[in-house]
Amino acid sequence: MANYSTNEFKGGLKVMLDGDPCNILENEFVKPGKGQAFNRVKLRNLITGRVWERTFKSGESLEGADVMDLDMEYLYTDGDMWHFMKTDGSFEQYAVDRKAIGDVEKWLKEQAVYTVTLWNDNAIAVSPPNFLELEVVETDPGLKGDTAQGGSKPATLSSGAVVRVPLFINQGEVLRIDTRSGEYVSRA
C-alpha cells in the first residue's frame, strides 16, 4: 500500500496505526506562532471501534490500509460463522466471525444487504442498513383503538432484537426499524 503524509490525511482515509487499520475522522493542522507544526488526528480503530486522538509531526506518514467497504447479502449462520455473499454477481462468499459481527447479530435478516468491511480480504466489521423491515415474533396483545396515544411496550423481532413499539402493534406485523437508534419508525 501507498504511504500517506499528514497533509494528505482527510476524513475517510484508511491507514495503519499500531498494527490496526483505522479510519481517519478529523485532521487538524496546529502550529505555534513560530516553530514546528503538528497534526492532531482523530481516527477510529476499525477492529475495536475505539476512537483515538493522536498527534503527528507534520510531514510524517502512515502506511495506507487495504480496507474496502462492500455490499453483501446475508445468507445464513452455521453457529460459529455468519455467511455473506457479494452483490456484484460474482456469488463470492465471505465468512464473518463473532468478533466482527458484534452487536449487528441482532439485526441480521436473510437476503438483506449489509456493508461488510474487509481488511486484507478478511471481514472485520459489518454494518446493517439504516432501516430494516422485521416481523414481530413476540409482544403483548395489541390495544384496539389506541392508535394516537403515547405509551409503548417491548416487542421481540424476527432478527432477535427487542425494540419499544406502540401499544397497538400485534404479533406477526412487519415493522420498519431504524437500526442506528434501535427505534420503531412505522408499520411496513
Add this chain to the structure above:
Amino acid sequence: MTPSPDDWQPSATRETLRQRARLLAAVRAFFAARDVLEVETPILGHAGSTDPHLDSLSLRATTPAGRETLWLQTSPEFHMKRLLAAGSGPIFQLARSFRDGEVGRRHNIEFTMLEWYRPGFSLAALIDECEALIRTLIPAAGAARRRRYRELFREALALDPFTTPLTELQRMAGERGGLDMADSDRDGCLDLLMSLVIEPTLGREGIDVVVDYPASQAALARKRVDEEGTEVASRFEIYLQGIELANGYDELTDAREQAARFQDDNRQRAALHKPAVDVDRRLIAALAHGMPAGSGVALGIDRLIQLALGKASVAEVMAFPTPRC
C-alpha cells in the same frame, strides 16, 4: 486531484465579504491616523525565508537575468526592512503571503499578513499599539495581560521550559501527544506542549500577550537577559480565544548576527531533510548599511477578521480558500 467544478462558489457569504472590506478599511484608517505609511512590496523575491519550520514555494521565471528561481514570500518582512534601512520611517502593509502545506481551520497556503514596523518603538510600545488595533476591530476583546512563556509552562505543566532536562521534556511531550518524541530537540518538545496544552487556554478572558520566549526561538528578534538571569528572545505573541494572532519582535539590526542566523537556519533545515533556501543577501546588506532600531509585528488579519465576525475558520472569511482556488 481534479478540482470539482461544483466548488465554483465563494466560501464566504456576501455579507461576510462586505464586513471584511469594512474591517480592512478600519485597519487602513487606524494607521493613517497614526501617520504610518502604507507600502506594497513584492510577493516574489530572489530570496526566501530560511525559517526551518516554514516551507516556501518557489517558481521559475524569465527575467532580464534569464531563467531564475523566485520565491513566494512567507511574509513581507525582508522587503519592508530594506525600506526601513532606506529611511522609510514607520510603514505597514497588507501583504499576500504564502506558506506551503499550511491548510486547516486557522491556516491557508495563501493568506493576508498585516505587518508593520515602528522605528524607535520599544517592544512594550508596539504591544500597546497591537492591543489598540485589535480593540478597534473587536471592541469586546477584553483586557490585556502579559504572560511570561516560562510562567505559562510552570502553571500548566509544572515544568521550567529553560531548565527541565531534555529527556523529561521528550517524555512529557510524547505522553501528551501520543507520539514518539525521542528524536526531538528542546524546541520541538516545547512547541508541541505549547500547541496542545497551553495555546488552547490562552486569550479566553481577554487578550493574552506571551513574552520572553526561549532564546533558541528568537527568529529575527534580539535576545536579552531576563530578571531570572536567563537569555530570552525579545519577542511577543498575541492570543485571543485560543488563536495566535500576532508575532512581534524587537528587531535584530546586526547584519553579522543576521547572516549567522540564516546560516544556522539552513543547517537546521538540512538536519530536517528540508531543502536549503536562498539567503537574502540584500537584507544583510541593508542591515549593514543601517536599519533604525525598533519593533515590528506580523498579524494574521484573516484570523482577526474571523474572530471579529464570530466565524469558525479562516476559510469562512475568504472568498476562495485553497481547496476552492
